[in-house]
Amino acid sequence: MERIIKGWNFVRLVRLALGLYIMIESIMTKEWILACAGLFLTGTAVFNVGCCGAYGCQPMIKSNAGPVKEIIYEEVDA
Numbered sequence: 001m002e003r004i005i006k007g008w009n010f011v012r013l014v015r016l017a018l019g020l021y022i023m024i025e026s027i028m029t030k031e032w033i034l035a036c037a038g039l040f041l042t043g044t045a046v047f048n049v050g051c052c053g054a055y056g057c058q059p060m061i062k063s064n065a066g067p068v069k070e071i072i073y074e075e076v077d078a
Contacts, residue, residue: 007048015045 023038044050 004046004048012045012048015041019043019045
């Protein structure tokens with residue numbers, strides 16, 4: 001429920017408005033495939049998810065777990 005209520009920004013509002021417009025217009029013209037696309041776009045705006053799922057397309061948040069260890073590579077002969 002918190003994901004639906006919080007985090008609204010300009011792009012999310014544009015996705016919601018565009019999705020609702022597409023859905024309403026396609027239902028009025030009986031274009032059912034386009035209505036499904038409008039429903040998908042509206043759903044992604046309401047639930048604040050992308051095509052990859054919940055937080056699938058968002059960048060990783062750095063944690064303060066301590067210093068990063070240096071990786072040492074060895075050359076392997078075939």
